[in-house]
Amino acid sequence: MFIGIPTFGTDHGKSGIGSYLRELLVRFDALMEDSGYTFELVGPKEDADYYLNGLKHIGWYAVEDADKNPIHNFFWNQAKLPPLVRQRGYDLVFFPAANRRLSGRLNCPTVGTVHDLAVLHIKEKYDFVHSFFNRKILPHLIRRLDHVLTVSEFSKNDIMRFVAVQDEKITVTHLAADQNRFKPPVDLQAVREDIAKRFGYDKPYLLYISRLEHPGKNHVNLIKAFSLARDAMDEPFLLVLPGPDKERAEEIHEEAARSPYAKDIRFPGFVDWDDIPLLYQGASLFVLPSRFEGFGLPVLEAMASATPVVTSDAASLVEIGGPQTPRFHPDDYQGLATLLLDLLQDREKQESLVKANLAWAASFSWERTTALTLQSFQTTYSTYERRH
The missing domain is CATH 3.40.50.2000 (Glycogen Phosphorylase B;)
Structure with a gap:
């Protein structure tokens, strides 16, 4: 044929x-x-x-x-x-x-x-x-x-x-997440040192990979949640938002500029194919706050990389994220801030989530x-x- x-x-x-x-x-x-x-x-x-x-x-x-x-x-x-x-x-x-x-x-x-x-x-x-x-x-x-x-x-x-x-x-x-590309790091410290050299991220970071599109991809509420969470954090996390500018991206950049932690919100733009697995592996947490996803492949890619995942409860994300994934309503940035703090401050919960996520991602x-x-x-x- x-x-x-x-x-x-x-x-x-x-x-x-x-x-x-x-x-x-x-x-x-x-x-x-x-x-x-x-x-x-x-x-x-x-x-x-x-x-x-x-x-x-x-x-x-x-x-x-x-x-x-x-x-x-x-x-x-x-x-x-x-x-x-x-x-x-x-x-x-x-x-x-x-x-x-x-x-x-x-x-x-x-x-x-x-x-x-x-x-x-x-x-x-x-x-x-x-x-x-x-x-x-x-x-x-x-x-x-x-x-x-x-x-x-x-x-x-x-x-x-x-x-x-x-x-x-x-x-x-x-x-599905390509198991040859997306997998747990062999040496997490080496991964983070590599990221510091390539991208200049010398602090722990939260990650969301998506085109910068407002309001659908919901970056604005993620930035608001990050700002609230940072107020209560002992450790100065970064928020890393790779992706090309699309519809109404200027509103996302404006919200980031208004944040008291603007210098810790990073927009690296489009990231090369080879660097994406590295960014997943090095992240302390992956967040997908989107208002709508037909699938939400980054969820499985982050899971396969042994990174804890939080998503909104919108559209297909409940189906794709599985029963173990912590979720929030896409408009509830205060609830998201609470989830972020809860996970980032509980190592045992992170490890339990990573174990469940690896098995879930492997089922696709x-x-x-x-x-x-x-x-x-x-x-x-x-x-x-x-x-x-």
Whole structure:
């Protein structure tokens, strides 16, 4: 089976969707010699350089300037992608960012991953044009997919409720922490010394890895909670917030500047792929305060790195974080401050949480996710062939 994979909407690897695609491609590449599958990315050189780095078998068809902005790419997908699919002879097209980029109709079966329907939960997330597209046009395009993949039971229920896709047309493929990348440190002191040299973080730190997007990612309440907790802390912790600036990021920076501990709130920007596991390992605590997550992969990555985790109780985070994870309401920054103090001052509680988290994270598997994804390709293709 020859499968085309448009990379539009995956943020050139600089987001959770980009990490998702990269993890799948690594495993697709390892399987290709014996599986009968052939894969080809469709997108710009920037995407090929990132996603295919170190891979041997996956092809690339160059398409530049098709994704100048979401509206431009929408029309490109409707007008230019269908003839391209016919020209390349794909047996199936896989859209890894189907909650962002889709084509209305192709001459082959389609499978798309709808990671979440965040726009329906966070009204301030997009401007009028993007909101109109996501609320009125995107559900119509999703329903045209031959099969829908999604990353949590929470998102599946959203798709059934808001898009009216039938249960049997949706497969949940949970994500996972890559156990080869994310694992407990062999020497924690050496890790922290390395972090001090690379990043200049010479104090213990709390970590939250996410694009800087307000209000959805909820950095502002985390900063408020951090400031309250620092007032009561004996030890001068840092708050480290890696990620690129996105919608309304200036409001996050303004809140940090207002904090009496502004000098201890660090914004390193986008962090290289190789440095992310190190930051998890060195953190005293990982916090995910988001107002909405379709999955929340950093939760499992931090757990696999033997770092205690605290999350909000929003959307899929209860499902993904497991019963052992301490939680708070995303608006309750005072409650979050209390949780932070409670965990940071109780070594026994931290150790118990780390032990439970390691077992929980290990119950998720990229190999299982890959197998379910390939199975959906095969079933969708076979069903399509019988109907046509």
